[in-house]
């Protein structure tokens with residue numbers, strides 16, 4: 001069984017979508033394989049902070 005762990009920037013201005021195991025958040029998270037201590041493989045979704053960076057118009 002695999003599990004997905006989301007890593008989101010604290011206090012970011014945008015709402016990150018952590019309700020899915022897909023990397024379809026607005027910030028375009030990076031997907032990394034993550035090996036756990038028990039030998040299982042999970043996925044790490046690393047979200048990017050969007051505050052202070054390029055802002056979408058509107």
Ligand SMILES: [Zn+2]
Pocket residue numbers: 015016017025026027028029047048
């Ligand atoms: Zn995100």
